[in-house]
Amino acid sequence: MKFTKQEIDAIIEASPRTFVPFNKLVLSEDHQARGGGNTPKMSVAELAASIKDSGVLQNLIVVQGARGRYEVCAGGRRLGALTLLVANGDIPENYPVPVLIVPADKGLIASLSENCFHVPMHPADEFVAFAKLIEQGKAVEDVAAAFGVYPVTVKRRMKLAAVSPKLMAQYREGGIGLDCLMVLASVDDHDKQEQAWAGLPQWNRRADHLRQLLTQGEAESDRDPVARYVTLKAYEKAGGVLRRDLFCDNDRKAYLLDIPLLERLATDKLQKKARQIAVEGWKWVAVRTRYVYDEFVKFGELRKTRRAPTGDEATQLAKLQAQQTGLNDQMGSLVRPRGR
Numbered sequence: 001m002k003f004t005k006q007e008i009d010a011i012i013e014a015s016p017r018t019f020v021p022f023n024k025l026v027l028s029e030d031h032q033a034r035g036g037g038n039t040p041k042m043s044v045a046e047l048a049a050s051i052k053d054s055g056v057l058q059n060l061i062v063v064q065g066a067r068g069r070y071e072v073c074a075g076g077r078r079l080g081a082l083t084l085l086v087a088n089g090d091i092p093e094n095y096p097v098p099v100l101i102v103p104a105d106k107g108l109i110a111s112l113s114e115n116c117f118h119v120p121m122h123p124a125d126e127f128v129a130f131a132k133l134i135e136q137g138k139a140v141e142d143v144a145a146a147f148g149v150y151p152v153t154v155k156r157r158m159k160l161a162a163v164s165p166k167l168m169a170q171y172r173e174g175g176i177g178l179d180c181l182m183v184l185a186s187v188d189d190h191d192k193q194e195q196a197w198a199g200l201p202q203w204n205r206r207a208d209h210l211r212q213l214l215t216q217g218e219a220e221s222d223r224d225p226v227a228r229y230v231t232l233k234a235y236e237k238a239g240g241v242l243r244r245d246l247f248c249d250n251d252r253k254a255y256l257l258d259i260p261l262l263e264r265l266a267t268d269k270l271q272k273k274a275r276q277i278a279v280e281g282w283k284w285v286a287v288r289t290r291y292v293y294d295e296f297v298k299f300g301e302l303r304k305t306r307r308a309p310t311g312d313e314a315t316q317l318a319k320l321q322a323q324q325t326g327l328n329d330q331m332g333s334l335v336r337p338r339g340r
Contacts, residue, residue, distance in 0.1 A: 017059060019096040020070050022082055028063065028071035048081035049148025052090050056082070059098040070099065124161075124172050130154055131161035156182075156246050164190040167197060179207040182247040187214055218243070219256040226289050227256055230265045238265055263289050 060075030072079050085091045133143050134154075144151045163171075163185050170176045176184075176197070184193045196213045219227045221242075227235070232254060236242065240261050242254040256262050270287035278285045288295070309317060 017098065017100050020062065020099045021094040022086060022091070022097050023093040024068060024070055025060070025062065025072055025079060025082075025097060025099075026065065026069050027076055027079060028065075028073045044077060044080045044084060046148035047077060048084045048090075049146060051078070051081050052085055053146035056098055059100045062099045062101055063104045064101060070101070073102075122172060123178065124168055127157045127161035130157040134158060152246065156185075159185040159246050162188070164193045167193055177207075180205065180210055183207050183210045183214065186211075186245045186247060187243070215255055217257075217259065219259060219262055221254045221256060222250065222252070224256070226262060226266045230262060230269065232256075234265060235262060240265075 056078060058075075058078070060072050060078055062070040062072050062075075065071040082091070082095065082097065086093055086095070130143065134140065140151045140154045144154045147154075160181060163181060167176060167181070167184055171178075171181050180197075184197065187193060192214065196210060199213055200210060221227050221232045221235075232242075232252075235256055235258075238261060241257045243257060244251075244254050266289040267287060270289065274285040274287050
């Protein structure tokens with residue numbers, strides 16, 4: 001028999017709403033539409049934190065069972081979150097839980113109603129809601145505790161909420177994936193976000209390519225050779241401006257924005273090395289922070305000439321050759337197959 005949404009809503013509307021102690025609730029085996037084992041553990045922990053902060057905002061749907069028990073046919077994740085809170089001592093075992101009591105023969109129908117007709121919140125709405133909580137004066141740490149997430153998760157959702165409205169609209173419509181949206185959110189300039197997205201060809205709208213467009217003119221602290229040579233610590237000490245990507249798993253990674261300063265710091269550091277080399281007798285030493293082929297080809301390479309070793313050098317070479325021979329013999333004995 002097929003039920004319409006109106007018929008199911010009528011069943012739920014006619015059912016009484018009340019409160020039942022937590023220790024009287026059990027998960028139904030016969031009236032549960034959603035199978036077990038498909039709910040991420042972290043989602044239950046997050047829901048538990050929310051219930052601890054704000055209570056159970058949506059009633060569970062139950063049928064009356066034997067021995068004064070009530071079988072939960074819709075709201076198993078909320079029951080799991082309550083179980084976690086009781087186990088942690090956050091709420092008592094007789095915590096009053098809001099429930100909707102439906103007839104036993106309508107339990108499975110009610111469970112189907114909640115799972116089939118329920119429209120999940122779009123992630124974009126979640127991003128905006130987190131940002132509004134912060135705008136209302138709530139601390140990031142308090143919001144994180146209320147939802148059972150890390151503070152960095154709250155900050156990331158705030159960043160996502162601040163993406164260009166035009167791009168957010170495309171995300172809602174499915175035109176932009178979450179991976180690309182996170183890359184766009186890593187910069188604050190809406191014009192730059194929109195230009196970078198518009199610059200991607202339809203066939204190459206990948207997050208890594210988008211990141212390349214957005215970071216042009218910046219130096220990655222862990223990949224750019226000059227940035228690694230200068231070190232992030234020295235760059236910051238010199239007053240260098242940088243940008244960190246909240247969506248990067250490496251919290252030490254940063255994008256250096258003041259390239260002229262970075263190049264000057266590298267040149268100064270190389271000049272110290274150049275002075276040490278000049279003391280060896282070189283008439284001219286020049287430094288460059290990056291390899292420039294056009295400059296390199298203007299100069300030749302000194303021809304190498306072989307000479308006879310001095311007495312001390314000959315002695316040292318003989319020792320090294322003997323050591324090499326011994327090591328080769330040792331390695332040969334290790335890899336030689338055993339006789340049968």
